[in-house]
Amino acid sequence: MSYQIESRTLTAQATVVIRASIPAAQLPAWLAGTYDQVQRFLTDHGIRAEGPPFARFAVHADAVTVEAGYPVLTPVPGSGRVTPSRLPGGPAAVTIHFGNHDDLGLARQAVADWLKEKNLEAAEPHWEVYYTNPGAQPAPVNWSTEVVTPYRTG
Structure with missing residues (x-):
């Protein structure tokens, strides 16, 4: 598969997430439940998601540290497992x-x-931005996911 990589300068984005450290094999099921919980939190508090769901990862030898949720317009207080976070700006x-x-x-x-x-x-x-919900069961060729990796300059 061939990929076109582009450099972008991102603006920091407020988010609402749930965090966990879990075995990689549990990640797909965990993500599905997490997006439902965060979406319920947003709906219950009258907050609109400002984009598709995302998951931000750090991979370790035996687990994945992940935060998953939705971007929001401005920082909002969390509740329980749902907490505020942000995606960084920069290149x-x-x-x-x-x-x-x-x-x-x-x-x-x-x-x-x-x-x-x-x-x-x-x-x-x-982090990855999921433009297609895999839970909707489309043919795999139709899934669209953006992969974003911040980097240091100079």
């Missing part, structure tokens, strides 16, 4: 993956290769 390498989520590693590797080729270093955990 980022971005690509779109079309297809099954099982193959997202190919997109992440393409971004890592691009950063290495440009002598840049990833700055923070990457």
Whole structure:
């Protein structure tokens, strides 16, 4: 699969999330339940999501530290497991993956290769923006996921 990587300057974005540290194999089921919980929180508090769901990851030897939720217009207080957060602003390498989520590693590797080729270093955990809800069961070729990796300059 071929990926087009582009450099973008992102604006910091307020978010509402749930955080966890879980085994990677549990991630798909955890994400599905998490998005439902955050969406209920937003609805219950009259807050509108300002974009599609995302998940931000840090991978460790035996687990994945993840925060998942939705961007919002302004910071909002959380409640219980739902907490405020933010996606950082600044330079980022971005690509779109079309297809099954099982193959997202190919997109992440393409971004890592691009950063290495440009002598840049990833700055923070990457995140993925899910433009297609895999729970809707579309044909895998129709899934669209943006992979975002912030990086340091100079």
